[in-house]
Amino acid sequence: MEIGLVELSRLQFALTAMYHFLFVPLTLGLSVIVAIMETVYVMTNRPIWRQMTKFWGTLFGINFVLGVATGITMEFQFGMNWSYYSHYVGDIFGAPLAIEGLMAFFLEATFVGLFFFGWDKLSKVAHMVVAWLVAIGSNFSALWILIANGWMQNPVGAEFNPDTMRMEMTSFFDVLFNEVAQAKFVHTVSAGYVTAAIFVLGVSALYLLQGRHKDLARRSIAVASSFGLAAALSVVVLGDESGYSASHTQRMKLAAMEAMWETHDAPAPFTVIGFPDREARETHYAVEIPWAMGLIGTRSLTEEIPGINELEAESAEMIRDGIIAYDALMTIREQRDATPQEVRDTFEAHSDNLGYALLLMRYVEDPRDATDEQIAMAAEDTIPGVAPLFWAFRIMVGLGFSFIAVMAFFFVRASFYRMQFPRWSLYAAVAIIPTPWIAAELGWFVAEFGRQPWTVDGVLPTALSASHLSVAELLITLAGFITFYTILFIVEMGLMVKYIRKGPFQDVAETEAWQARHEHRLRTHDGQGPFANPAE
Amino acid sequence: MILYELIEFDLLRVIWWALLGVLLIGFALTDGFDMGVGALLPFVARTDVERRVVINTVGPVWEGNQVWFILGGGAIFAAWPPLYAVSFSGFYLAMFVILSALIVRPVAFKYRSKRDSTTWRSTWDWALFAGGAVPALLFGVAVGNVLLGVPFHLTESLMPMYDGHFAMKFLGLLRPFALLAGVVSFAMLLMHGAAWLSLKAEGAVADRARRIGTTAGMVAVAGYALAGLWLAVGVDGFALVNEPVANGPSNPLYSEVTHGGSWLSAYAERPWIAIAPIMGFLGMLLAMRGLRAGREVSTLLWSKMGILGVISSVGLTMFPFILPSTVDPDSSLTVWDASSSHQTLFIMLVVTVIFMPLILMYTAWVYKVLWGKVTEADVTENADSVY
Numbered sequence: 001m002e003i004g005l006v007e008l009s010r011l012q013f014a015l016t017a018m019y020h021f022l023f024v025p026l027t028l029g030l031s032v033i034v035a036i037m038e039t040v041y042v043m044t045n046r047p048i049w050r051q052m053t054k055f056w057g058t059l060f061g062i063n064f065v066l067g068v069a070t071g072i073t074m075e076f077q078f079g080m081n082w083s084y085y086s087h088y089v090g091d092i093f094g095a096p097l098a099i100e101g102l103m104a105f106f107l108e109a110t111f112v113g114l115f116f117f118g119w120d121k122l123s124k125v126a127h128m129v130v131a132w133l134v135a136i137g138s139n140f141s142a143l144w145i146l147i148a149n150g151w152m153q154n155p156v157g158a159e160f161n162p163d164t165m166r167m168e169m170t171s172f173f174d175v176l177f178n179e180v181a182q183a184k185f186v187h188t189v190s191a192g193y194v195t196a197a198i199f200v201l202g203v204s205a206l207y208l209l210q211g212r213h214k215d216l217a218r219r220s221i222a223v224a225s226s227f228g229l230a231a232a233l234s235v236v237v238l239g240d241e242s243g244y245s246a247s248h249t250q251r252m253k254l255a256a257m258e259a260m261w262e263t264h265d266a267p268a269p270f271t272v273i274g275f276p277d278r279e280a281r282e283t284h285y286a287v288e289i290p291w292a293m294g295l296i297g298t299r300s301l302t303e304e305i306p307g308i309n310e311l312e313a314e315s316a317e318m319i320r321d322g323i324i325a326y327d328a329l330m331t332i333r334e335q336r337d338a339t340p341q342e343v344r345d346t347f348e349a350h351s352d353n354l355g356y357a358l359l360l361m362r363y364v365e366d367p368r369d370a371t372d373e374q375i376a377m378a379a380e381d382t383i384p385g386v387a388p389l390f391w392a393f394r395i396m397v398g399l400g401f402s403f404i405a406v407m408a409f410f411f412v413r414a415s416f417y418r419m420q421f422p423r424w425s426l427y428a429a430v431a432i433i434p435t436p437w438i439a440a441e442l443g444w445f446v447a448e449f450g451r452q453p454w455t456v457d458g459v460l461p462t463a464l465s466a467s468h469l470s471v472a473e474l475l476i477t478l479a480g481f482i483t484f485y486t487i488l489f490i491v492e493m494g495l496m497v498k499y500i501r502k503g504p505f506q507d508v509a510e511t512e513a514w515q516a517r518h519e520h521r522l523r524t525h526d527g528q529g530p531f532a533n534p535a536e
Numbered sequence: 537m538i539l540y541e542l543i544e545f546d547l548l549r550v551i552w553w554a555l556l557g558v559l560l561i562g563f564a565l566t567d568g569f570d571m572g573v574g575a576l577l578p579f580v581a582r583t584d585v586e587r588r589v590v591i592n593t594v595g596p597v598w599e600g601n602q603v604w605f606i607l608g609g610g611a612i613f614a615a616w617p618p619l620y621a622v623s624f625s626g627f628y629l630a631m632f633v634i635l636s637a638l639i640v641r642p643v644a645f646k647y648r649s650k651r652d653s654t655t656w657r658s659t660w661d662w663a664l665f666a667g668g669a670v671p672a673l674l675f676g677v678a679v680g681n682v683l684l685g686v687p688f689h690l691t692e693s694l695m696p697m698y699d700g701h702f703a704m705k706f707l708g709l710l711r712p713f714a715l716l717a718g719v720v721s722f723a724m725l726l727m728h729g730a731a732w733l734s735l736k737a738e739g740a741v742a743d744r745a746r747r748i749g750t751t752a753g754m755v756a757v758a759g760y761a762l763a764g765l766w767l768a769v770g771v772d773g774f775a776l777v778n779e780p781v782a783n784g785p786s787n788p789l790y791s792e793v794t795h796g797g798s799w800l801s802a803y804a805e806r807p808w809i810a811i812a813p814i815m816g817f818l819g820m821l822l823a824m825r826g827l828r829a830g831r832e833v834s835t836l837l838w839s840k841m842g843i844l845g846v847i848s849s850v851g852l853t854m855f856p857f858i859l860p861s862t863v864d865p866d867s868s869l870t871v872w873d874a875s876s877s878h879q880t881l882f883i884m885l886v887v888t889v890i891f892m893p894l895i896l897m898y899t900a901w902v903y904k905v906l907w908g909k910v911t912e913a914d915v916t917e918n919a920d921s922v923y
Binding site: 072092098105109111114166467473499 | 595599609618622623629631632641642643645650705785786876880883884888891892899902
């Protein structure tokens with residue numbers, strides 16, 4: 001297989017996936033925030049909450065539709081660009097994608113239309129239920145996608161079937177309750193909540209700075225900061241859970257993220273910052289916190305975390321073992337039902353490492369002919385790009401902690417300082433709007449780039465997974481996607497800006513009528529007059 | 537887990553073959569009218585308000601309808617991985633064109649009326665037209681190619697390979713028979729879209745839709761009949777050489793296939809399948825009559841029956857073939873050798889049995905809530921909130 005083809009296929013997947021994930025996190029979080037706002041409306045009957053629901057709902061809609069449109073690309077791209085992957089693991093990987101459609105996407109897509117078109121056709125409570133169904137659908141969607149992705153990181157509940165030349169499911173429950181998938185789901189969904197909370201916070205801060213739509217802005221900040229604080233805490237805690245599960249499921253990824261070249265005596269130190277050098281296999285100018293890595297990664301003081309060099313040596317052993325499995329597989333393929341039982345037994349015994357033998361196919365047609373040198377090269381391939389992972393991970397974590405600080409600040413000001421926000425904090429809230437997207441994209445980068453050279457960890461090398469297309473075909477579609485997506489992005493941003501500038505639709509007559517009805521209660525409340533001020 | 541052995545592997549394969557049909561038909565019945573409406577848009581609606589009426593007849597439901605397509609893709613991946621792998625990469629550039637149309641369509645619905653500029657709106661109107669017309673045509677072309685057979689082969693490791701130059705891979709799809717199939721599918725969905733508009737719109741828009749829909753129906757019926765004749769005399773079918781091992785492993789290379797004879801011999805072996813083309817003709821003819829007479833609900837139902845008949849006639853004619861290969865017939869994918877494992881098919885069936893009725897129930901509820909015509913007043917009074 002031409003390497004240029006694989007690289008282009010990877011580039012295309014990375015571009016379209018990261019583009020898709022510009023819209024997904026906001027959908028995940030904003031759907032919930034909108035449903036919360038509508039719930040408050042149903043409980044309090046105050047028109048302002050319906051205006052908030054509609055305003056944030058409009059922005060949600062502009063964003064949602066691009067998530068849907070770019071999601072179609074994702075579902076089709078496996079078959080289009082990764083046909084051997086699709087054949088090899090479709091028996092396991094296809095199921096969560098199909099279930100996502102059945103259980104989640106149908107729900108969210110069917111009700112999202114009713115959310116926008118059903119205001120006059122449904123009772124208040126029914127419309128609120130519709131809003132929640134959209135939110136639940138979106139979040140369930142993420143669950144199934146992450147079960148699929150979790151399986152690529154930690155392929156449990158499956159084994160290779162030599163008759164069909166592919167992986168087949170042995171336990172659906174293992175695939176479902178894959179610890180990597182569970183940790184990833186909560187981590188990703190929480191990241192979506194933080195993204196939406198920062199978005200709502202930033203837009204509301206802008207309104208406060210401009211001195212308009214103050215009642216909408218203050219209430220939105222109250223919702224966003226409390227929801228966002230819980231989510232920001234959850235992102236970091238569940239991120240830690242992901243790290244813990246990586247320490248025993250994806251040891252190479254963890255070692256590369258942390259630039260741990262050598263196995264350190266337990267408990268290992270955590271490198272806060274430094275400059276990883278792959279040539280020299282060391283990290284220059286490393287600033288370390290003793291014990292921290294061992295505690296985070298193993299939650300013990302005695303367990304060792306293997307370093308990159310040790311894992312590379314292990315990979316070489318697994319490649320040699322995989323060649324035995326490959327040899328048996330070739331016999332089974334030729335003799336089919338007539339294969340002697342001992343050959344099948346040999347295959348069973350070594351089939352766990354079959355994928356490692358396939359790594360050699362980059363260098364040699366038949367892995368059985370591999371030289372020691374080629375085995376060493378393939379073993380070195382199992383080390384992903386250390387420096388990019390090291391940095392991407394640190395920036396993501398740094399942003400994650402800063403989100404907790406931001407949310408905590410606004411939560412405290414909203415709860416205990418009568419919604420008085422210093423102007424600098426409002427400027428800051430506007431300025432940080434893009435940061436959760438940066439953190440989310442870096443998170444995916446760490447997860448997917450860190451999985452290389454595999455599409456399915458230890459099972460199928462990326463280089464083998466791609467379709468046998470021509471470079472010209474790839475270039476045509478790549479150029480098409482880039483053009484298309486750039487135009488759509490500009491159009492989307494333009495509309496977002498237009499609708500944020502336009503602000504909420506305020507039904508002044510309705511708000512005044514409501515205030516007149518409730519004047520006695522509002523006045524006795526604190527004597528300062530209510531927030532909902534239609535004359536603003 | 538031995539639970540899955542409750543249902544025999546071969547039965548599960550047939551069930552999943554049928555479910556694949558259900559999903560594709562579900563897609564054609566629901567998203568089909570969205571695409572038809574999109575393709576009709578520039579011709580049935582002249583003013584901006586008329587266009588908004590047309591768009592809003594499908595505005596609240598297209599998103600849910602499109603999921604039939606996405607679920608179809610997911611179900612092919614889960615239940616027929618080799619089919620997913622071979623067809624999506626084999627029709628690479630054609631898939632890309634369809635994808636582009638399907639990406640533009642949702643955005644066009646949502647963004648069209650969010651700015652007042654005429655250029656902005658008419659650009660998105662053309663996007664809606666392309667987003668409806670292009671897939672409607674290309675899906676038919678794809679089905680035509682499946683009947684003709686596709687030039688792919690599988691290596692010993694079951695890696696799908698394609699022969700010839702990439703440009704030929706795309707242009708080679710545009711064979712005369714396949715183009716005819718494309719015309720049938722385009723005309724049929726145009727008729728379906730017209731039936732929908734006749735139910736949901738009123739006045740001039742509905743009248744124009746009925747007129748175009750009647751013509752489209754005639755083209756669809758004539759094209760479908762012509763395609764049948766062509767299959768009888770001009771297209772070679774495929775056949776399994778030996779009795780298939782219906783419970784065997786999913787390895788297409790384990791069976792031998794010949795290319796020759798006629799697809800239509802299936803009607804001699806299983807005469808009952810003639811019901812499908814009969815339903816196809818009858819449905820389309822009655823829908824045409826309904827469009828002329830201005831009947832609303834019944835026309836849409838007849839149109840649905842027509843589509844159901846046409847699509848299922850293709851599947852039933854080809855059974856057990858799903859994707860035959862012209863260059864290496866032994867690589868052809870059939871119901872017996874291109875499915876997922878026994879266990880995966882069983883689990884997916886359980887999930888489908890639980891969720892499909894729920895989906896049908898809440899979809900029906902949503903259509904009920906939205907029942908009634910979309911009028912010009914609806915659009916002008918809610919100019920800010922509707923599409």
